[in-house]
Amino acid sequence: MPSALKLQEQYGDALQVVFVECQGSTRDQYEAFAWKMKWMGGRAMWTEERPFQTVGNGLPETALVGVDGTILMQGHPGNFGSKLEEALAAEIKKIKSPPEGTSAALKKAWGSFLKGDVAAALEECDKLGTDEAKAAREEFVTRTQRRIARAKWLVDEAYLVEAEAHLGQLAKDVKGATDLEPLVAAETAKLTEPARAGEREASKAYAAFAEQVAKKKPFDAANVKKAELLAEKHASTKSGERAARFAALSKIKPAG
Amino acid sequence: MLRTFALAALACVAAAPTALAGVGDKVDYKFRQAPVNAMGVAGFADLRGKPVLVDFWGTR
Known part of the structure; x- marks a missing residue:
């Protein structure tokens, strides 16, 4: 372990x-x-x-x-x-190399994709226009869409600190990719919506708390109290629920 | 008693692997319930492109 x-x-x-x-x-x-x-x-x-x-x-x-x-x-x-x-x-x-068997012609596209330049990778595939290039293009789009779906999940579940980091990187990677850039921009815009202000504050507070206690004495009485106070202060937010769950977990008996 | 047995049986079903994959096979498992700390990962397809270390362990 x-x-x-x-x-x-x-x-x-x-x-x-x-x-x-x-x-x-x-x-x-x-x-x-x-x-x-x-x-x-x-x-x-x-x-x-x-x-x-x-x-x-x-x-x-x-x-x-x-x-x-x-x-x-x-x-x-x-x-x-x-x-x-x-x-x-x-x-x-x-992770930083094209898949085995990639033709010399497609290595440039894979190189761009693996460096995070999705737009250049897609453009290169379109320029080549071969079946192999079309398959690679589909793979690039699928992988990027999965990352966008993950960002959307983070936003929807109010992991806003994590979402901000994830979307920041995604925004750089999809810059210039006409089909993908608006999807990332739409999720990024949600981060600053006034309706999410409470979740934003709660997410920051709980992320900082979890990071602080994880490697020390997580279930120390003082930490459990802090979690309970966070849950109370941020009641009705998802991060508030996470804080309440942390406090509840501290009381769980081990399996035996 | 019956309830305990039913719950235990349910736990076994829930924890049972659905994919009979071994070395050399591809894993395409989708989690029925998102793992703790999954952060939006729904299954192994979402992890394609990076290695995954699966550690089977027990708390007892």
């Missing part, structure tokens, strides 16, 4: 760690457990749904899924030695 968290911290947004609880704890129980262990506060996500079957007879078990979605390794982490980290480093390298 801590080694996966260290990798998440080391690689940041270039890696996604997904923790899958397999011993029947409820969502409340494993989230409370993770807070208590000071494992929260990073980018890792937590679920009890197994995205695919486990192969071993016990826990822990680790699987590495490559940049193209293929399961590359799976088993007890102790059996991998340095192979897991080597394979992971190789996948991280691929």
